[in-house]
Amino acid sequence: MAATLLIGKDDALLEGLAQSLAAAGHRTRIVQTIRDGIAAAAESLPLVAVVDRTLALDDRELLSMPLARGGALVLFCSEQMDEPPLSSALQRSVLADLTLPLERHRLLALVQRV
Numbered sequence: 001m002a003a004t005l006l007i008g009k010d011d012a013l014l015e016g017l018a019q020s021l022a023a024a025g026h027r028t029r030i031v032q033t034i035r036d037g038i039a040a041a042a043e044s045l046p047l048v049a050v051v052d053r054t055l056a057l058d059d060r061e062l063l064s065m066p067l068a069r070g071g072a073l074v075l076f077c078s079e080q081m082d083e084p085p086l087s088s089a090l091q092r093s094v095l096a097d098l099t100l101p102l103e104r105h106r107l108l109a110l111v112q113r114v
Helices: 011-023 034-043 053-058 060-064 088-093 104-113
Strands: 004-007 028-031 048-052 072-077 094-099
Touching (some): 004 034, 011 028, 011 104, 034 048, 034 060, 048 053, 053 072, 060 088, 072 104, 088 094
Parallel strands (some): 004 028, 048 072, 072 094
């Protein structure tokens, strides 16, 4: 089974998500930066990459992240705030843009569906 890659700097949030996904039978890996995520993805293609929206806005390398066949990119923010709009290329590449942990059940459903 392909893993879910969690990318962000909020360790507590990502650890909680990893535990929720593990309880549902999914393997996860947590990294802090998109560059580390790309390196981890090159080693073992993730089925889903869940990326902090703030990092995604600042780093165009995200679009080059390798994913398993049929894989998906999901963005998240940790609270409801006025975020700048996504570039059109990033919008086309993203399956969902979630507010976590509020929408953690939606994330779990998306990961199971992919």
